[in-house]
Amino acid sequence: MAEGDAAAAPAHAMTLAELFGDGAEADTVEGLDEKLRQAYFWMVNHAIISPHYDVEFTDPTRPGLDLPIGDSGLRVTLPSDQSYSSFVLLPLLTFAVRGRCLLVGGPGRGKTSSALLMGLLAGYSLQEVRRAVQHGHPQLTVQDMFGTPLPRDLVAAESLAEIDVAWRTWLGMRVKIVDEYNRIPTRTQSALLTVLADSYVEVFDQLYETPPAAWYLTANDDAGGGTYQVVDALRDRIDVVVRALSFNPRFLGDLVERLETGRHPEAAVPESVIFSHAEHDALHRAVLAVPLPRPVRRRLEYFASQLEVLPEAGWQVEYRTKDTARLAAVDVHDLLASGGARDPYADIGMQTLTGLSVRALQSLVVYAKAMAFFRGNAEVSVEDVAAVLPFVLHDKLQPDLDAVAFEEEGRAALRTDRVSWIRDLFATACREYERESLDDIDPVGEILATLDRGLDGVPAEEVRRRLSRIEGILRAWAHATKPHGHVVDDALALKYAHQRYSSYLRWLEVR
Template sequence: MSPLNIFQRLSKSPTNPKPVARARQFDVADLYNGPLQTGEAGTGEAVALDEKLRQAYFWIVNTAIISPHYDIEYNDGPAQRYQVGDSKRALTLPSAQSYSSFVLLPLLTFATRRKCLFVGGPGRGKTASAILMGVLAGYSIKEVRRAMQHGHPQMTIADLLGNPLPADLVGAQSMDDIRIAWRNWLGMRVKIVDEYNRIPTRTQSALLTVMGDNYAEVLNHVFECPESAWYLTANDDRGGGTYAVVEALRDRIDVVVQALAFNPRFLDDLLMRIEENLRPEECVPPEIIFSEQEVDRMVEEIRAIAVPQEVRRRIEFFTSQFELFETAGAQFEYLTKDTARLAGVEWHELVAADNGRDRLKDIGCQTLNGVSVRNLMTILLYAKALAYFRGNTEVELEDLRQTLPFVLHDKLQPDLDAPFFSLPENVPFRADRVSWLRHLFDLACDEYDRLNLDREDPLADLEADFARGLDGLSERDTRTRLANIERLIAERVKGRKLYGHLYDDLLKLKYLHQRYTNYLHWIRAQA
């Protein structure tokens, strides 16, 4: 490697500097830290893993992937905005460090060991990005390439998982006697499945078991896979594959990232790669390669990132908007879109019967389904990972806002017949899922602010009382609390309209009421 070291150059200073919180310490050795190579050993101080993750990100965006798109925008002050074209689309110049989703989300997937789907047309770097993630995990390019599963219409379960040894098949007296030659990729910590929507349905089911439950099974033999990051690619995720993707398999994917179009103004970079026969994955700097233990530690550190109450309330409020479907059921608990979907009732009939609500204002009317528990957990985990990546110890609302669209991309299905999508200003949201989901979250936050729920959450006191536990609570106090719950429910149902957040509040109040009722019965039985 040349001493000029042009293609392996890493950011030497913290890539997202934060104000100094600890006592200042200046090191006289800094005098000799600079761009010129010396034989001096480093200080021996290990780079923090979040900083290493940022260094990996910036090496990828600056050197490896020609990625001029900064679509995850952060601002620490007013951003410069321009309106462009007849459609007056906004071009924003963010005032804080912003990121490219095509690199950041796969990297957060790597750091959290989750599952990422790359979508986009052929030749846009989906597979190359996935390979880079494999190299970051410490595998050689050969290992990563050989372990990559290429979906094709004839792919069998044996192709995917492994074969029984032919000699054992002939001589075995029982299934236990048959040894399985497991495919190597199952044991890797970065798994890549290229063009997963070309895999036949039956093989997809086997893949689902590996992805969902982390084990592979052939002839009663089980291979336990290690926790790993998954990268799947699809040229066209909406029907362009050879086989329809099993819904459960789609649901196991945590984030969907779109490979955006190549900007020809970066043609020089492409040309240089051709002329120099340069492959970024072959010159990944060793400083940004993560050991297995480092990724283990990183996962733990990410889990430890706090989600403050005010951020939690926003995601609760947002999620509340979507499940309610008043005409889908008769009993209060069953007034959900899931009830309608499971019953197979025509959607438009139920929608026609839904009257009284402002279907434009109620953002719950924009979707065909709600947000699942798995989706919620994924949103929280990725928001934590993004906060960690940005060097913070707790999640900010903007972290949530930026990760949520990529998690819900294939999960929250828009009802394109809803009045919202027929408004001229909302037509772009019919195709642009990421922007629609971000807009949806913004609308939910606006409503949250309008209702002043940060300061006036009617359930907050009741929840706080309950959180302190029931031990030692007197019968009299229990009755008081039951009365408070009943009074609050009576107040909340005075309005004629039922909205998603109110529905969930009422269900929570019913839950609290039931817990106190049970406790009251118990305490009276003890007397």
């Protein structure tokens, strides 16, 4: 019997501080952004051989270089500010905001390895993370994935409530990994959806509440090439989609060196980049606290407004949307093409078959905040939004591949390069926003801000004056503007304000 290590406390012993989670409520965020950056650089420099810097930022005082290569239209951009690899950065931001990240790409490109590293950043051992990975396969059942009822209870219980369930350990972890999720049978996918979306799982009438966690799902082919079609609702819950880009053979030397030395970066994660439970909580809170200033929010509103409107889909203004056409099983492209009055290039809604859901906008805001936090910015900038936009909207914005905008010379490649296409959409929307000087001219915003201050004590005369102003703005639009998306949304906002004021006025008059 070995006696030497008897005095040391065994690793499994629990102290009072651990029992009571001391430090778990820590509110300090000091240095967490720096720690997040250190984690990123450790991953790109030591863990993942990733020479791609596809999330580009430009220093406004030092323009980058955009250089042609050959005569085929190929260009390489040399950014003037620190740029990043999406394959590392987006999973890391997912870790920070405890979101849901889908890693797609061919086999052997490091999707699962990247997800494993996120588990290590959460402080789990390699063995724990590997054990917790859920491998999708066609025979995976709900009970395989989440837990099994105890046989003794199955025999003895007189009601479902008396059956205890042995829950799988991974459900309680802060990082959850589901490998090849498109090989999971549909029924199990539906159960997975409940955990992913609502953070609980039910087996035999027993509920298990899962703690907030960062989710990583992988798929070799997310375009329907898995064993099973992914449930739409599950796909919709994914916040970001990141592609594992191809390996650059010029870095084969690094791969050879790793093979020869047998070095496994995942076995040596530095302590300095591991986030404790308390730090993880504090990190999430700190990200949410990054402000989204009004000019950035307005550009985002403008962008989203352009995408949904489809005047040809209905009569009543509220129903003139792509969703109306989709629910009526009418081809959105045909309706878009029949309109004729809209600019096929500047009006970005002409290039999409769908609009943005509330969920997509929420993901967009949260990831933009995370990007700003990661870059050490005090508030979200337009560049932060632009950087995360293609990855958030990758699977949420469906292009109209027959749109005129794709037929212009040099733009055909945007049919397949969705990241560049979405970037181009946002850049176009921002240009239009600035062309219309909407930062300076926003009467609807003023009306809504006035309304937000409340109606208590506002006299009837003032209410009539405000109603008159709303009607005046709408009358002025009769001939002076085209029904672009933001105009339609502004009109609906004015209708809302008009209703609030009218109801209040009626109440004042009858009381």
